[in-house]
Structure formats: C-alpha cells, structure tokens
Amino acid sequence: MSAPRKPGSPPYRAATGVLALGAGLLLFLPLAGLDRFFLDILTVGFLLAAFAGSWDIVGGLAGQVSLGHALFFGIATYACALLTSLAGWPFPAAAAAALLLCAGAGAAVGALAARLTGPFVALFTLALGELAHEAVLGQTFFSPRGGYSWGGEGGIPVALPWRDLSPWASYYGALAFLLLSTGLMLRIARSERGLFWAAISGSELTARASGVDVSRYKTEAFLIGGLLAGAAGVGFAAHVGRATAADLSLELSFQAATFAAIGGRGTVAGPVAAALLLHVLFQGSGLGPAARVLLYASALLLVLRFFPSGIAGTLRERARARRMGGGGTP
Amino acid sequence: MNELLRAEGIEKSFGATRVLRGITLSVGRGERVGLLGPNGAGKTMLANILSGLTPPDRGRILFDGREITRMPMDARFRAGLARTFQIPGPYPSLTVLDSVRVAMLAGRPGRSAERGGERLEEDLEAVLVRTGLFGQRYWPAAKLSQGCLRRLEFARAISCRPRLILLDEIFSALSVKDEGDLSGLLRSLHGEDGISFLLISHNPLILEQMCDRVVAIEDGRVAWEGKPADLPEVLPWAAGHGHAS
Numbered sequence A: 001m002s003a004p005r006k007p008g009s010p011p012y013r014a015a016t017g018v019l020a021l022g023a024g025l026l027l028f029l030p031l032a033g034l035d036r037f038f039l040d041i042l043t044v045g046f047l048l049a050a051f052a053g054s055w056d057i058v059g060g061l062a063g064q065v066s067l068g069h070a071l072f073f074g075i076a077t078y079a080c081a082l083l084t085s086l087a088g089w090p091f092p093a094a095a096a097a098a099l100l101l102c103a104g105a106g107a108a109v110g111a112l113a114a115r116l117t118g119p120f121v122a123l124f125t126l127a128l129g130e131l132a133h134e135a136v137l138g139q140t141f142f143s144p145r146g147g148y149s150w151g152g153e154g155g156i157p158v159a160l161p162w163r164d165l166s167p168w169a170s171y172y173g174a175l176a177f178l179l180l181s182t183g184l185m186l187r188i189a190r191s192e193r194g195l196f197w198a199a200i201s202g203s204e205l206t207a208r209a210s211g212v213d214v215s216r217y218k219t220e221a222f223l224i225g226g227l228l229a230g231a232a233g234v235g236f237a238a239h240v241g242r243a244t245a246a247d248l249s250l251e252l253s254f255q256a257a258t259f260a261a262i263g264g265r266g267t268v269a270g271p272v273a274a275a276l277l278l279h280v281l282f283q284g285s286g287l288g289p290a291a292r293v294l295l296y297a298s299a300l301l302l303v304l305r306f307f308p309s310g311i312a313g314t315l316r317e318r319a320r321a322r323r324m325g326g327g328g329t330p
Numbered sequence B: 001m002n003e004l005l006r007a008e009g010i011e012k013s014f015g016a017t018r019v020l021r022g023i024t025l026s027v028g029r030g031e032r033v034g035l036l037g038p039n040g041a042g043k044t045m046l047a048n049i050l051s052g053l054t055p056p057d058r059g060r061i062l063f064d065g066r067e068i069t070r071m072p073m074d075a076r077f078r079a080g081l082a083r084t085f086q087i088p089g090p091y092p093s094l095t096v097l098d099s100v101r102v103a104m105l106a107g108r109p110g111r112s113a114e115r116g117g118e119r120l121e122e123d124l125e126a127v128l129v130r131t132g133l134f135g136q137r138y139w140p141a142a143k144l145s146q147g148c149l150r151r152l153e154f155a156r157a158i159s160c161r162p163r164l165i166l167l168d169e170i171f172s173a174l175s176v177k178d179e180g181d182l183s184g185l186l187r188s189l190h191g192e193d194g195i196s197f198l199l200i201s202h203n204p205l206i207l208e209q210m211c212d213r214v215v216a217i218e219d220g221r222v223a224w225e226g227k228p229a230d231l232p233e234v235l236p237w238a239a240g241h242g243h244a245s
Helices: A010-032 A036-061 A070-086 A091-113 A119-137 A167-189 A192-202 A204-209 A214-240 A250-263 A269-284 A289-306 A311-325 B043-051 B073-079 B096-106 B117-130 B146-158 B176-193 B204-210 B228-234
Strands: A140-142 A149-151 B003-014 B017-028 B032-036 B058-063 B081-084 B164-168 B196-201 B213-218 B221-226
Touching: A010 A036, A010 A167, A010 A269, A036 A167, A036 A192, A036 A214, A036 A250, A036 A269, A070 A091, A070 A119, A070 A214, A070 A250, A091 A119, A091 A214, A119 A250, A167 A192, A167 A214, A167 A269, A192 A204, A192 A214, A192 B096, A204 A214, A204 B073, A250 A269, A250 A289, A250 A311, A269 A289, A269 A311, B003 B043, B003 B196, B017 B032, B017 B043, B017 B058, B017 B196, B017 B221, B032 B043, B032 B204, B043 B081, B043 B164, B043 B196, B073 B081, B073 B096, B081 B146, B096 B117, B096 B146, B117 B146, B146 B176, B176 B196, B176 B204, B196 B204, B204 B228, B213 B228, B221 B228
Parallel strands: B032 B196, B032 B213, B081 B164, B164 B196
Antiparallel strands: A140 A149, B003 B017, B003 B058, B213 B221
16 A cells, blocks of 8 residues: 655656646636636535545555544534634634644544554544534534524534635635645655555554554554644635534545545545545536435445556556566566 | 573463463573474464563563563564564565565664665665565565565564564475575574574474574473474474374
8 A cells, every 4th residue: 555665666757747737737727717616616625635635644544444534624623613703713723723633633533543453443433423423413502692503403603704705715725725735645655654554554463573663653644634634624614614513424434435445545646536526526416415425336336346446556556567577677 | 691582480371271381481692492382382472472462461571681571562673572473464565675664664763874765775675685585576565475475574574683583483384495495594694693583383393403492382381491402302292293283
C-alpha cells in the first residue's frame, strides 16, 4: 500500500501528471458557464473528496479500518455551530478551536484504538461514531435569541461573517482546500511516516519486530486523519451554514470507506478522485437518496470485480508487475 | 566470556498450564547458542519472552547489563536485540527494498547521519546484496518464495546491526540450496561481524553444525546444557529419533 519511494519514478510522474491535469480542468470548469446548482455540487464534492482522503490516511495507509470517521467531521461542524451561535465567537476562532478539538479527539481515539486490531478497530470506531450521532440527534433546545428549536435532525446554525457568499468564492475556496490537503496527504504518504503506516498495515508483528513503535504511529494516523476530516468539516460548516446530525452519520463514514475501496485503499489520490467523480455523477443526476445508494453499491461491486484493489491500487499493482517482468528495474 | 543476554528464572503459565518453569540461560558476546527441545517444550514461548513479544510471569532479562524485562519489542530491536519468526510475516504490499528500509529507519532512531539519504541507500544495498535479495529488491514481498522470505527476515533482522539475533526455526521448510546459503550467511555474520545468535530448533543436527553451546529444554525446564557433540548421548529424544521431524 505504499506509494513509490522515488519522486522521479514513472508511476510518480504519471500520478502527478494526472492530478495536475485534473486540477487544471477544475480550475477552469466554472468558466464553462456552470449554474449555481452544479457549482454547489462540485463545492460539496471537493469537501467530501478531502474527507475521503482523510479516511484513507487512517483506513488505507495505516490499515486501521474506521467506521466512525464522520465523528471528526461532525465534531468540527458542531464546534463551529455551537461556538459561533451560542458562545458568540467569531467564525475564524471557532474554526481554529474546531480543528484543535478534532486533533485532540483523533489522538484520543487513536490512543484507545492502538490497542486493538482488525475488526475490533472497526467496531470500536463504529460505536464511537454512533454514540455521538445518537447524542446530537436526541438533543433539542430553544435558541437563546428568537426561541427557535435547535438541535435534533434540524441541527444548529453556524453564524457566518458573510451573507450570500458568491458560489464562485465557495467553489474556489473548497477547490484550494482540496488541492492543498491532497498534496499534504500525498506528501505524508511518501514520507517515512507513510512507510511505517504501510508496514503496520501489512503486519503489525513484523513492524514491531523491525523497531516500529506501532502504538505511536497508529495514534498519529488517527490524529492526522481526524484533523484533516475536521478541516473538511469546517469547510462544510462554512459552506452550508449549519451543523446537522447527518454530519456524524454512519452513512457518511461508510461513504468514505466505499470511495476508498473504489479508488484504491492507501493510494490517497484514488479515494479523492472516486469521491469527487461519484458524488458529482450521482448527485448531479438528480436521483433520490435510495437510488444513489443503489448506484454506489453497484459501482463498488463492479469496480471490485475488475479492480480488486480499487482502481488506482490495481493499476499500481499492474505497473509494478510489469516492472518485475522487465527484470526488476525501478 | 562476557554475558550479552541473561534470562533468570523465567516462568510463564496459561491458566493451569505451566509453559516455562524457571528457565535460566545466557548468551555470551560473539557466542552461538542453540536452544533445543521437542515440539511443545516452550522454545518459541521463550523466544517471545526474550524478544519482548510476551511478558514473563516471573523472572528477569538482562541485555548488555541492562534490565529489559518490561521493554517493548520495538525498543529491544533498537537496542540491538533482533529476532526472526518461524513463520515470516512479510508486508504484502511493500517491496523487498522498502521492507528492509522500514527496519533500517526504525532501528536507527533520532536524526543521525546514518539515516540520511545516500548513506542509508548504500547500507540498504549492502544488506540486500549480502542476503542475496538485491535482484528482487523491487518485488512485492507477497511474491517471494519461502527461501526468499527467510532471507528477507534475515535482511530485516541485520539491518540495524544487532548484537544478538534470536533465530526461530529458520531452516524449516527450506530447499537444500537455501539452507546452505543461510548457513553460510550465519557463519559470515558471526565470523565477520561478531553477531551472537540464539538459534532455536528441534533438530539437533543443525545445532551441532552451527552452535558453540546447546541448551536443551523439556517441559519448560532446562534439561541439559553443554557442547553440541555430547547431545545424543545425554538426551535420547535429541538423537534425531522420534522428535526430529
């Protein structure tokens, strides 16, 4: 699951080229006359893609399959909502506090999950996510001003410093965030830390016998993944202007895991691209939620039939097999 | 001979089953010690305890004069106490090169010059050449044969220049050629690098050829200790009959 170590290697150059091409296309796409509806779909798609990438740090690179990753996304949106609407904080301060909270939550979840392996990590994170989801779903109260009903399914509004932000500004802000966060995640994946994560994902026992402090690196994976998921949550709160229970839902966590399985676990770019493409395709088609779930499931089955390690993962394996066949040259 | 590793009164039980009953053994600097015993004697459990994978119920372990009884496995590796496993557990998606790189980077803590670019690459190449894996350096570990997996275990274990390696049944399920190559590698690591070994096996013939001293355990106790050549006369089960399968 590791990326190639050599930045100058052909797969690295090819991946960088594809990413640069995709970024260039997205940069000029709004000039093609996209309406507000499609700009909104793409903006949410960018944030969802960054969230899928953050799942891949934990579940793909480090191999700690999490089914409660939405916890960090939801902590960020609710922190923004509560701190701005109830405590009266300015949005930038609330966003910074939300990120700190997510990093702390990531470290805490990681420290607890570090003692677990395999399906127990998935069950533990699933339980935490559902606990938080049920907690926010069951809490309703009256707003301090106006006496509106807040909480529950309707969520809590985020007090933003702007009114009616231009869809272009949202689009480019979210795109910049996606490019920056993906670049950062790819850099981490190709670092020493990424290599240790790949080792832990392959065999914890051998990693320990090779001198890797497994608990520390597992905790760091949750911390970094949680922080980046929280950053996507802050972006979502800023775009939508509301935190709802859906931000903590199991469906969101499953979606991230599905995007990773389709794109290729542990490749970062694969889950990011899969999330963006599938979200835009299915959301833009105007289908209802039930039909979209069916389409996601069908896409997953179809991809896993022909690309068992996800699209990017299988392509990388095939490229490596070709290099082996060519005499084992890099 | 100076003691490098000393285990005193090691005991381990699982419920009512006593696996190790107060084992004491030592390995000197540059010494090759064989640990012999029939299946189920507690050899691998002792290796797990010595390497930090499993904590003992009682007893203490000293490495280079320092107590390491509660030290985790990864820290023991960094301190120079490496081990190989009876069943290798490779990182399926990492190449051979990156698998060894993991151990080399993790085994050299801090930011010493040895972890830097070219020096590390040179050391990596040297380890791969020595273990006969250079030609397969870009192969995923999942594609390796059993013999190459054992070599990879070796490469991983020697990558941080250990002072002692615990070798658990390294010659099992190998071809004659691989067995010969690994024996040669072991001799060179001992002769040229002065690395000590605790070679665990249920086969006395291997220990006779490879070790300076043999400790035989049975039912979780040290049953005999001495020169390998004397083994067959002392312990009938170690003469290659019955248990040496």
